[in-house]
Amino acid sequence: MFEKVNPAHPDKVADRIAGAVVDIAYETQIDPKVAVEVLIGHGVCHIIAETSAKLNKKKVVAAVHRIAGNLDVDLVVVPQDAHLARNQADAIRCGDNGIFKGMPMTEEQKTLSGIARDIYKACSYDGKYIIDGDRLIICQSNAKTDHLREIYPAAEINPLGDWTGGTDVDTGATNRKLGSDMADSVTGGGLHGKDLSKADVSVNIYAFLKAQEAGKPVQFCCAIGDETVGGIPYEEIVETARAYIKSVGGFEAFAEWGLV
Incomplete structure (x- = not known):
């Protein structure tokens, strides 16, 4: 699911x-x-x-x-804050406390991520999608329900009919869709709107990437000021996250889809 x-x-x-x-x-x-x-x-x-x-x-x-x-x-x-600034003054240290659990993506999650991207390419408006085994729910604004039904005949599409979404219908706030961005991975903080010194960004990315490599859960915790996390130099974790952010085109581009 x-x-x-x-x-x-x-x-x-x-x-x-x-x-x-x-x-x-x-x-x-x-x-x-x-x-x-x-x-x-x-x-x-x-x-x-x-x-x-x-x-x-x-x-x-x-x-x-x-x-x-x-x-x-x-x-x-x-x-x-001046106290937080001093923590980073002479070394690369964790910028916050946190718990982090990276999880490998399931085939179900990969399937829905692909569907979401395909629909968005054709209709770049507010949309939300759910998969639960054989059940697929598509809620896509500014799209003709009948047209979507031709492409996904077995899906439940726009249960209330055609609709218009966006920020004139609903409010939006940072880090309110972490489940969409991280699937089964777990964090105690927020993934977006922070620099790489923040463990909420770098350790989450690192744990997720290592979970995909290992094919099993990867867990970390850290305290503010730590120079190593799980025996790994924090500088190495930051540089891994930096390379990932660069590969997707920056922090704004990263926020479009998150990690999944």
Whole structure:
């Protein structure tokens, strides 16, 4: 059983905006410290960013308009906490506490991820999809139900009929769709809107990738300030996550689909 949402779902729009802000921070520093929360809906996008980087407000607003349309942007930027900054001052250490369990993807999860991507290529609007064995549920806005039924004749499609979604119908918030992004993997924190020093980003990515390699669960826990996690240098974990983020096109692109 698995649920997947596409990049136009309001929660994913919020994740993508948070990722775009992190990308902007990395344009100004090699290793910025940044944590971003986004709440979006009904014509307004609220952003709170705690960061060591100097964010260009025009670039942030432009990113919001590019991703979500011409919304009013309420942007609050504050410095990173001084105690947290000292933790990172002279070495690469864990930027937060956390638990992390990477799980190998199942064939069912791979199937639904493929379906979600195929539908989104043809119809880039708000959509949500569920698979449970032989049961497939497709809720796709701004699409003709009859057309989808021709492609997926056995699926339950738009149970209430044709509909229009997006941020004028529903609000979106960062890290509210972690099940969609991580499948059976488990985390105590959020995956999006943070820099690579945060274990919520780097250790989650590392654990997921190692689980795919091993074909079995991979678990870690860490405390803020740790220089190793599970016997692995934290710097190595960060660099593995950095390479992965680069391979998918940055933090905004990562937020579109997550790890699954």
